[in-house]
Amino acid sequence: MTLWTLLIAAEAAEATAEGGGLFDLDATLPLMAIQFVILVAILNVTFFKPLTAAIEGRADYIRKNRQEAEERLAKAKQLAHQYEQELADTRRQAQTVILTAEAEAQKLMASKLAEAQQEAQQQREQAQREIEAQKQAALQTLESQVDVLSQQILDKLLGSSAAR
Amino acid sequence: MDIPYALTQLTGLPLASLEVGKHFYWQVGNLKLHGEVFLTSWFVIAVLLVLTVAATRNVQRVPTGLQNLMEYVLEFVRGIARDQIGEKEYRPWVPFVGTLFLFIFVSNWSGALVPWKLIHLPAGELGAPTANINTTVAFALLTSLAYFYAGFKKRGLGYFAHYVEPIPIMLPFKVIEDFTKPLSLSFRLFGNILADELVVGVFVLLVPLFVPLPMMFLGLFTSAIQALIFATLASVYIGEALEGEHHEGEEH
Numbered sequence: 270m271t272l273w274t275l276l277i278a279a280e281a282a283e284a285t286a287e288g289g290g291l292f293d294l295d296a297t298l299p300l301m302a303i304q305f306v307i308l309v310a311i312l313n314v315t316f317f318k319p320l321t322a323a324i325e326g327r328a329d330y331i332r333k334n335r336q337e338a339e340e341r342l343a344k345a346k347q348l349a350h351q352y353e354q355e356l357a358d359t360r361r362q363a364q365t366v367i368l369t370a371e372a373e374a375q376k377l378m379a380s381k382l383a384e385a386q387q388e389a390q391q392q393r394e395q396a397q398r399e400i401e402a403q404k405q406a407a408l409q410t411l412e413s414q415v416d417v418l419s420q421q422i423l424d425k426l427l428g429s430s431a432a433r
Numbered sequence: 434m435d436i437p438y439a440l441t442q443l444t445g446l447p448l449a450s451l452e453v454g455k456h457f458y459w460q461v462g463n464l465k466l467h468g469e470v471f472l473t474s475w476f477v478i479a480v481l482l483v484l485t486v487a488a489t490r491n492v493q494r495v496p497t498g499l500q501n502l503m504e505y506v507l508e509f510v511r512g513i514a515r516d517q518i519g520e521k522e523y524r525p526w527v528p529f530v531g532t533l534f535l536f537i538f539v540s541n542w543s544g545a546l547v548p549w550k551l552i553h554l555p556a557g558e559l560g561a562p563t564a565n566i567n568t569t570v571a572f573a574l575l576t577s578l579a580y581f582y583a584g585f586k587k588r589g590l591g592y593f594a595h596y597v598e599p600i601p602i603m604l605p606f607k608v609i610e611d612f613t614k615p616l617s618l619s620f621r622l623f624g625n626i627l628a629d630e631l632v633v634g635v636f637v638l639l640v641p642l643f644v645p646l647p648m649m650f651l652g653l654f655t656s657a658i659q660a661l662i663f664a665t666l667a668s669v670y671i672g673e674a675l676e677g678e679h680h681e682g683e684e685h
Contacts, residue, residue: 296464297567316485
C-alpha cells in the first residue's frame with residue numbers, strides 16, 4: 270500500500286515537473302469548447318436541419334395523403350350509400366310499374382273476357398231463337414200436313430161409306 | 434525493504450509504456466495544447482461530417498441507405514431531447530444534445546475500434562478525445578452554460594428564484610449543485626473512458642489476444658452508454674432549467 274502511494278506520489282511529482290498528468294488543464298479546454306460549438310453549428314446545417322425537414326416533410330406528406338384518402342373514402346361511402354338508395358328507389362318504382370301493368374292487364378283481360386262471353390251469349394241466344402223459329406215453322410208445316418192427311422183419311426173413310 | 438529498488442522494478446514494468454498522463458504538446462503562441470486530443474477529435478469531426486454530408490447530399494422522401502441510418506440516429510437523439518426537455522421546448526436543443534451524443538459516441542468508439550496505438554507520437558499517445566479531462570470538462574462547462582442560458586432565456590432573473598425554493602435554506606445546496614453537475618458530468622465520462630482504455634491496454638500488455646477481447650466488447654458497450662448518459666443528463670439539466678420548480682411541473 271505504502272509502495273503504491275509512494276509510486277503514485279513519485280509519478281505525480283514527475284508529471285508536475287514535466288507539466289503533464291491526468292488532470293492537466295490548459296488551452297485545450299477552451300479550444301475544444303469552441304471547436305465543439307462550431308461543430309454544433311456545422312452539424313445543424315449539414316445534418317439536423319435537412320434531415321429534420323425531411324422527416325417532418327414526410328410526416329406532413331403522409332398526414333395530408335391520409336387525410337385525402339380518408340376524405341375520398343368518406344365520399345365513396347356516401348356515393349355508395351346514395352347509389353344504394355337510388356337502386357332501392359328504382360326497384361320500388363319498378364315494382365309499382367309491374368304491379369300497375371299486371372293490374373291493367375288483369376282488367377283488360379277481364380273486360381275482353383266479359384265481351385267475348387257476352388258475344389258468345391248473344392250468338393247462342395240468336396241461334397236458339399233461329400232454332401225455335403225453324404221449329405215453329407216445322408211444326409206449323411207438320412200441322413198443316415197433319416190436317417191435310419187427317420182430312421184425306423177422313424174423306425177416304427167417310428167417302429167410301431157415303432158411296433155405299 | 435528497498436523502496437527505490439522496488440520503484441525501479443515497478444516503473445520497469447510494461448505498465449509504464451501506457452504513458453498515462455503524458456501529452457503531445459503543441460505550443461501555439463503562448464498557448465499550450467494537447468496535440469493528440471486535437472488530432473483524434475479532428476478525425477471524429479471528419480467522420481461526423483462525412484457521414485452527415487453523405488447522408489443529406491440527396492435527401493429523398495423515401496430514405497435509403499445512409500440517409501435511412503442517419504434519420505434513425507436523428508430520431509434517436511431527438512428522442513433523448515424530447516423525453517427529457519419536453520415536447521414543447523425540445524426542438525432548439527436537438528442540435529446541441531445531438532452533437533454531444535454523436536461526438537462522444539464516435540470519440541469513444543474510435544478510441545475502442547481504431548488502432549491508434551500503432552501511430553507513434555513523439556510524446557504521449559493517441560486515443561479517444563473523451564479520455565482527456567480537457568474535452569470532458571469543456572463539454573460539461575458547455576452543458577452548464579446551456580442550461581443557464583435556457584433558464585435565463587425562459588424566465589429571466591426569475592431563474593434565480595429556484596435557488597431559494599422551496600425554502601431559503603436550500604440556497605447553499607443549490608449553489609453546490611451547480612458545481613457538482615459539471616464536475617460529475619466531466620469526471621464520469623473521463624473516468625469511464627480512461628478506465629476502459631487502461632484496462633484494455635493493461636490486458637493487451639499482460640495477456641494479449643484472448644483476455645482483452647471481452648473487455649473490448651464491454652468497452653464498446655460502456656462507451657456507448659456513457660455517450661447516452663452524457664446526452665441524457667445534459668437534456669435533463671436543460672429540461673429542469675426550463676421547467677423551473679417541481680411544483681410547477683406537477684401542475685401539468
